[in-house]
Amino acid sequence: MSTQSVVTAVRVIEAVSESQPVGLSDLARTLDASKATVLRVLNTLAELRWVQQSELAKLWSLTPHAYAVAVRSGPMSSLRDIAIGHMNTLQLATTETVHLAIPDGDILILAERLDTPHVLRAFLPLGSKIPLHASATGIAFLAASEDSFIAEYLASALDSVTERTLTDRDVLLAEISAVRARGYSINEEGLSSGITSLGAAILGPGGDPLGSVSVSGPSSRIVPERYTEYGQAVHAAARSIGRSAAQAGTRL
Numbered sequence: 001m002s003t004q005s006v007v008t009a010v011r012v013i014e015a016v017s018e019s020q021p022v023g024l025s026d027l028a029r030t031l032d033a034s035k036a037t038v039l040r041v042l043n044t045l046a047e048l049r050w051v052q053q054s055e056l057a058k059l060w061s062l063t064p065h066a067y068a069v070a071v072r073s074g075p076m077s078s079l080r081d082i083a084i085g086h087m088n089t090l091q092l093a094t095t096e097t098v099h100l101a102i103p104d105g106d107i108l109i110l111a112e113r114l115d116t117p118h119v120l121r122a123f124l125p126l127g128s129k130i131p132l133h134a135s136a137t138g139i140a141f142l143a144a145s146e147d148s149f150i151a152e153y154l155a156s157a158l159d160s161v162t163e164r165t166l167t168d169r170d171v172l173l174a175e176i177s178a179v180r181a182r183g184y185s186i187n188e189e190g191l192s193s194g195i196t197s198l199g200a201a202i203l204g205p206g207g208d209p210l211g212s213v214s215v216s217g218p219s220s221r222i223v224p225e226r227y228t229e230y231g232q233a234v235h236a237a238a239r240s241i242g243r244s245a246a247q248a249g250t251r252l
Contacts, residue, residue, distance in 0.1 A: 005041075009041050012031065016062055020059075021059035021061045042060060050063060080111050082241060083202070086237050087114050087237065089237065091114040094215050096217035097122045097123070097216045098215055099112070099197075099213065100212075101214070106152075107129050108132065108138055109127060110128040111126070113126060118217070120220075120221075122216035122218070124192075133158050135197065136185045136199030136212075137199040138212070139172075139187060139199065140214070141211070142179075143180050161190065162189055162191065163193070183232075183235040184199060185199045195219065196222040197217075198234050199215075199234060200235040200239075201238060202242045203238070203239075204242065213237055214234060215233070
C-alpha cells in the first residue's frame with residue numbers, strides 16, 4: 001500500500017468518526033475526493049472490521065473493533081485503567097454519570113463513562129470530542145493548564161454548543177480563576193441542554209493536567225445546593241487518580 005493510500009484511509013476513518021453515521025456522498029464532499037475512491041477505501045476498512053454500513057440507510061460508522069483498538073493503546077488505555085476504580089467510587093457516591101476525558105491537542109476525548117442507574121441521565125458516546133470552553137472537564141483542564149496554553153486557546157474561535165456555552169473570553173477567564181480557587185469547575189448546560197456537570201483536572205507529578213473527570217446529570221437533580229458536595233467529591237477523585245497515576249509512572 002502506498003503512503004498516499006494510508007493517508008487516505010486515515011482521513012476516511014477520521015471523517016467517519018466526526019460525522020457518523022454518514023453517507024458516501026457526504027464523506028466524499030468532506031474529503032474533497034471522488035465517491036469511487038472513498039468507497040474503495042471504505043470497503044477495504046470494512047473487510048478489516050474498522051467501519052460498517054447499515055443495511056437500510058446505507059450509512060457508515062466505526063465498529064466496536066475500531067474503538068477497542070483505540071482504547072487498548074497509549075494514554076487512553078493507561079489512564080483509563082488507573083482511573084476506573086476511582087470513577088466507580090465517585091459514581092456510587094453521587095449516583096450520577098461519571099466521565100473521564102483525556103487531551104488531544106486543543107480538545108478532550110471522552111475515554112470512559114460510568115452511567116447512572118437513573119433513567120434520566122447525561123449521555124455522551126465514548127470517543128466524543130469535547131470542546132474545552134464548553135464542558136466541565138474542559139474548563140477544569142484549562143484551569144490546570146499554563147497561562148500560555150490558555151492564551152493560545154482563547155485566541156481561537158469559541159463556538160457555541162448550546163445557548164449557555166461560555167463564549168465570552170472575559171467570562172471564561174473569570175471562571176478559570178474561580179475553578180483554580182475552589183478546585184472544581186461548574187458547567188451549567190454549556191455542552192448539553194438540560195445537563196449540569198462538575199469537573200476537576202487530573203494532575204501529573206509536575207502539576208500538568210493529564211485529563212479530567214466529571215460528574216454529570218440533569219440540571220433538575222444537580223442543583224446549586226449540591227455543587228459543593230459533588231464538586232469536592234470530583235476534586236477528591238481527580239486527586240486520587242493523579243496519585244495512582246504517579247505511582248504507576250504514567251506519562252501522557
